[in-house]
Amino acid sequence: MSESSTGTQDRGARAVPSGGLTGARGLRIAGVVAVLAAAVAFPQVFTNPAVTNYGVFAMIFVAVASAWNTFSGFSGYISLGHAVFFGSGAYAVGVAARDWHVAGVGVFGLLPLAAAVGALIAVPFGLVALRVRRHTFIVITIALFFIFQLMAFNFSFTQGSSGLDAPFLSWSLQTFNNPFYYIALACAAGATALAWLIRRSRFGLQLRAIRDDEDRARGLGVRTMRVKLAAFVLSAAITGLVGGLWFYYIAQVEPQTGFDPLFDLFVVLMAFLGGLGTVSGPVLGALIIEPGQLYLTTVFTNAYLSEILLGVLFLAVVLFMPRGIIPTSTEWITKLRTRGRSAIPPASQRAAAPTGLRSDEGATREGGALKAARRRAGKAQRVGKVL
């Protein structure tokens, strides 16, 4: 490197950002601890099984939405075929428990098998589907989904349209939901923590670079196929695992419930509502939509009404909040913080503003206040990014 660049080395080293405000970080950690504490206490506070049932399904979908987002939200490859992994996970533990005669609490020991089956299916699935992009990728995931549903209907080991029953768990009806709730909570917390770690990692950065411009990322040394496939397999493994848990909880799986075409639409809606590509967005989306959908199904005897209302919600999100709740609210907070502050300072102040190295005419006209405004916006965006 040239003298001029080495000459700036020390200043450059000092200018490296430290990673955000200590106060904001403390607030975030406190928020996460509070949410986790509330989640752990939930079945102890609300002991009614009808209420804890909401909790179990909410946690299942928090885990699935986070896993889906880790691949689709970060990479920009919108998968509508994750039900393949969910259903395959359910069928995998169902077939294994039946054929290996596993019963009682021991069935939970089969859950890693559900993850492994999800991951194994994702490898050839990904190798085919990830060769194409955007709309074509979406269409291929849907096509593969229907192939799997058709197989579940027709294979003898899946017992065709009658499906599989889960081993009976002789637990008290009053507390039956609680073990499922805590396992689902562990899956949800694990999937969200993993999404957070990936987003902060080099792997996550490469995924997000692929989302912006895959060809450019490739030209900067990113092995795009390998990165995409790794994220796809990881996402599928978590989805498969949760599919196995879901099977034990509802005690049966049929081709149309294990491989449900609405499953992916719900998961996509959760991520879109909360904020695609953010860590907390899909969590928030799942916590709103899944209990909401269950409530509507319970209140209105017409099951289609809840689906119609969710369709309306989807349209409303696309129209009024296309980036989702988390990014939009972060933007509003940024606007509120910087409201009333002039981007361009008065001429008297501009004269005293540091000149620095300008890169174009627009930048030459920039004063210190605009830079300060950008720094404030950048700071707020950094805070928003980790939400």
Place this chain on the structure above:
Amino acid sequence: MSVLLRTEGVHKSYGGVQALEDCTVEIGEGEVAGLIGPNGSGKTTLFNVITGYAKADAGEVYLGDRRITNIAPDKVFALGIGRTFQLTRIFASLTVMENMLVASKHGRASARKRAMEQLEFVGIAGHHAVPAGTLSYGQRKLLELAYVLVAEPAIVLLDEPAGGVNLTLVNQIAGRIRELNAAGVTFLIVEHNMEFVMGLCDQVTVLDSGTVVAAGPPAIVRTDRRVLDAYLGEDPAAEDLEAAEAALEPGAGEGA
């Protein structure tokens, strides 16, 4: 001077359009080489073939003694060939710093430190925390140059680095190229700004209809009749010839 990058008889066609025809170019190690030619002469196609974005129908590409014909862009980059694009391609939703880290091969702390050095070098370090999509066009050009440099490539291919940017920035980019070249980085530059090319480059190659029509030092190339023909067509009017010769003289380039 040893040859660092070489294309030998490269052919490339898109349907019925012959973009490159028997194209042979040599770039010496430590050179700042220019690649000029009229629009549609195959300059960007040659860049695409060298960097793996397009597959050559025939011919070979070598980096030093290593044959790199038709290998994938990520492998080309890993071997030490970086490039920028005519229309800047940055990662708009990532911050400027994150853009820098995509190509970095170093550990987290070291990578951030080196990235910040490069951003300071090109003059946009103050914007490291903002999304790259908020940068102006000129700043994007600088960012694209910076994130290619972060991986310390042996040769950098710049596609119209002075295109669409103001005089101050053109001079700034030229200055940075000179500094980097003095530090050992080889450049191959596609550019329509003749003063930029003629003032900066040691060697200039002229393409016309996918074929090399002239190559050599700027002083020789600018008087070559084939170069004038390439820009003006054969048998140009005397006043057109005078105008073209004047345009190829240093000091007559657009904006510089």
